[in-house]
Amino acid sequence: MSATHAWGQIPEHLRGGLARYLIFGVRTGSALQAFLENDLLRFVHCAxxxxxxxLRPMTQFIYNYTPRGCFGRDGVTDSWQSLSLGARVVSLRNADCGPAFDAMCADAGESIPSAMLAADYVIGTMEARDGL
Structure with missing residues (x-):
């Protein structure tokens, strides 16, 4: 299954929030946040x-096509959100989700102006390289 196909398997009502989190670092709703933090009990309670x-299509996409630094326990999501836009974009494109990136941007309801990416690219590349 390709990243683009896996992204499309996630229900539409969840793709926008997940895309805004992955690309722009925007905090998600309670159920999706619990999912990203590997808190199954809270996910089931809130969802x-x-x-x-x-649960299955989200898990397949996150596990197979996103950087490990964007989900998990112990403040991992906070660290992901604190990265620059460029660092998140570089990390996503370097992970296997790169082919799904355009669909993710569309589902986020926002575009990333190329000038913004160009200005932030160098910082993001350095942060991603250094694991920040």
Missing amino acids: NDDTLAA
Whole structure:
């Protein structure tokens, strides 16, 4: 399964929030945040039936196509959110989710102006290289 296909398997009502988190570092809703923090009990408690049904496609996409630094326990999501836009973009593009990046931007409801990426690219590349 390709990254783009896996992204498309995530229900539409979750893709926007997940894309905004992955690209722009925006905090998600409670169920999605619990999912990203590997807190299954809180995820099940907070999720509605449609979100619960999305557990498998979300897990497959996050585990197989995103950088390990964007999900997990012990402040990992806070660290991801504190990265610059450039660092998140470089990390996502270097991970296997690169081919799904354009679809993620569309689902985030925002575009990333090329000038912003160019200005932030050098910093992001350095942060991603250094594991920040």
